[in-house]
Amino acid sequence: MDRAPGTPRPRTRRIATWSAAGALALAVAGLAATPAAAADVNNARNAGFESGLADWTCTAGSGTTVSSPVHSGAAALKATPAGQDNAQCTQTVAVKPNSTYTLSAWVQGGYAYLGVTGTGTTDVSTWTPDTASWKQLSTSFTTGGSTTSVTLYTHGWYGQAAYYADDVSVYGPDGGSSGDPAPTVPSAPAGLAVSGTTSSSVSLSWSAVPGATGYDVYRDGTKVTAVTGTSATVAGLSAATSYSFQVTATNSAGESAKSAAVTGTTATSGTGGGGGTLPKHAVTGYWQNFNNGAKVQKLSDVPSAYDIIAVAFADATSTPGAVSFSLDSAGLGGYTTDQFKADVKAKQAAGKKVIISIGGQNGTVSVSDTASANNFASSVYSLMQTYGFDGVDIDLENGLNATYMTQALRSLSAKAGPSLIITMAPQTIDMQSTSNSYFQTALNIKDILTVVNMQYYNSGSMLGCDGKVYSQGSVDFLTALACIQLQGGLSPSQVGLGLPASTSAAGSGYVSPTVVDNALDCLAKGTNCGTFKPSRTYPDLRGAMTWSTNWDATSNNAWSNSVGTHVHALG
Missing domain, CATH: 3.20.20.80 (Glycosidases)
Structure with a gap:
């Protein structure tokens, strides 16, 4: 809301020019990441930007590395669109012909795009509007019969805020580029605690696990939700009832052991939430x-x-x-x-x-x-x-x-x-x-x-x-x-x-x-x-x-x- 009269919101939105493509991209963005086979590797190099911009090239000096926010490790990419530059950062990645690869990255901030070109078949991309927390983009592609390298890219959008990227991966058969090592199964989360309750829900929080890209939440031994952050709310519970909760950490290598269990007890049922005595309209x-x-x-x-x-x-x-x-x-x-x-x-x-x-x-x-x-x-x-x-x-x-x-x-x-x-x-x-x-x-x-x-x-x-x-x-x-x-x-x-x-x-x-x-x-x-x-x-x-x-x-x-x-x- 405006504190001063007639003051427009910041950030001009260029939506009309790519509405159809945006709708298609949203559908692509919803694809779940395909688990990598046991022999697969991450063919991207410096995928977590721990070595600055080594192996990456960003247009118009738009890219840099930052220590916060990061998805994991100590660094992440920050790329800022300016003028007619969309802050594209690229890397040439060695691949094998006639092979299928899973492409993914974690992004945050302004509009963010992820894709590859030069596949020899159908080039792919995915994107997301601005997001205040880390979000995983994922899609897959298949190389042609003579394809030995592809161009991996990230970019933002004209006139939008800077975007952040971290933990980029091109998982599949080893293309011989000495990419980053495949991850190992993360350790079990520590610090699981109940942070809040209502008559129908229990909120949980826990400490981050290095190398984890997500977390699974279990109620009384049954998985009930998966999240990317270090908190979750389990809803749909009965009032005045105690439940046992555990959490595991996950990444493409697998799932950790379960954390120590905590007990959460829902509150006594009240008169219903959210509306009080408000009229229907x-x-x-x-x-x-x-x-x-x-x-x-x-x-x-x-x-x-x-x-x-x-x-x-x-x-x-x-x-x-x-x-x-x-x-x-x-x-x-x-x-x-x-x-x-x-x-x-x-x-x-x-x-x-x-x-x-x-x-x-x-x-x-x-x-x-x-x-x-x-x-x-x-x-x-x-x-x-x-x-x-x-x-x-x-x-x-x-x-x-x-x-x-x-x-x-x-x-x-x-x-x-x-x-x-x-x-x-x-x-x-x-x-x-x-x-x-x-x-x-x-x-x-x-x-x-x-x-x-x-x-x-x-x-x-x-x-x-x-x-x-x-x-x-x-x-x-x-x-x-x-x-x-x-x-x-x-x-x-x-x-x-x-x-x-x-x-x-x-x-x-x-x-x-x-x-x-x-x-x-x-x-x-x-x-x-x-x-x-x-x-x-x-x-x-x-x-x-x-x-x-x-x-x-x-x-x-x-x-x-x-x-x-x-x-x-x-x-």
Whole structure:
């Protein structure tokens, strides 16, 4: 969300030019890595960049090695696109003719591509949108009858952020290039511990294992999930029940022995999580704890059309992952903390929910390990106790780690109980694919998630669920992008449409309240659609969100008077 009027989001997205190729690449990216045969080797050299850029060539000086972040070892590649250069790094790899190879790499950061050329058959590639945590790209290829070498490459995308790559591999028959040695089976994980519980889930964390590329989680001796990070949440459990958990480390060489077991006991069943006493269809509005030219409000001034009021924003502290909140009394005309707390209680007495929002356009809260996840949960819970907040809104626009944000929100849920409200406000690019960190986080906490109010503004053109490109500012843009979330695993009651309250509230993407109303009708009832019409209706669609109640008030509450009334009349 914008703290200053009319400030566009960073990072221009070049989506329209490669939508069809992107859809194909996403399908390729979903391929599982093929286990290497016993005699296979990694034919790539300096695959973990432990020797700097030796054996690699990067265009326009775009590549360097860094010590953090790394997937394993002490170094990783960082390559930064600039201008017309997409930061391509290549290596010539010796291979055998008429042989099949598995190509893989771990990537993080901006858009990242992995592929080979010169195979003598069909050249292959795979890619992923930006990701805040390490993700494995994998595909395979077969060499031609006279092929003795291929060109391995990674690259980013024009105008996008730097990408990181590590642990690149071309596994298959030894091509004679003296590539990196094949990995050995990793050791068993240590430090397994229960980091949080709810009535239906147990969250776990453990120490990283050198050489591991993933981890398998076992419940009572049966494998229940596989993850790439050092934490996991096992859901679908019975309330007030004890379970035994173990973890193993894996890589292409095999699976380690099981860790020592820990016992996790789920909480007693409550009244259900995520929604509390919210109405079936709800309106969310952000309330500004600062003066940026919009009408200054007390919390008591927010119209009754708003069911969830997100107080913007909590700020990062010097403790990693922790946040704090302090009322801007001077900027709000002398509004005192005691008045604010009383207004929170009054809104709750009227059936409203008041939550604290984390992030915004300038927010830089980083939850990137177990310690910072615990700090986040503890600090948010402290704010809930101090000010009476009903929950938290995640509006981090500068990166989100799905593994540890999931852990943080699970821990917060364990502290706050089943009445906790959790909302999220990702940008459109963050919900284009279930592989994106925001989408992953939403799915990871689906059982305790209230609503995702994606921001349909400051984004430019994006892909809809039908694979077509839509420009912001139309009914089609709202409905075709909401469809991705609805088909991607979120419940209709967890999907809301986030729009600016006025032309001053965002750099671009404002639409009239009528367009929002029509999009709601299209999704919920199949009426008032544009050229795109969903294959089914979603009568339980949660509703809509706006930035902000202050900009709405500046326009005489035109947005909430129209959209709020329409949302509550959906039935």
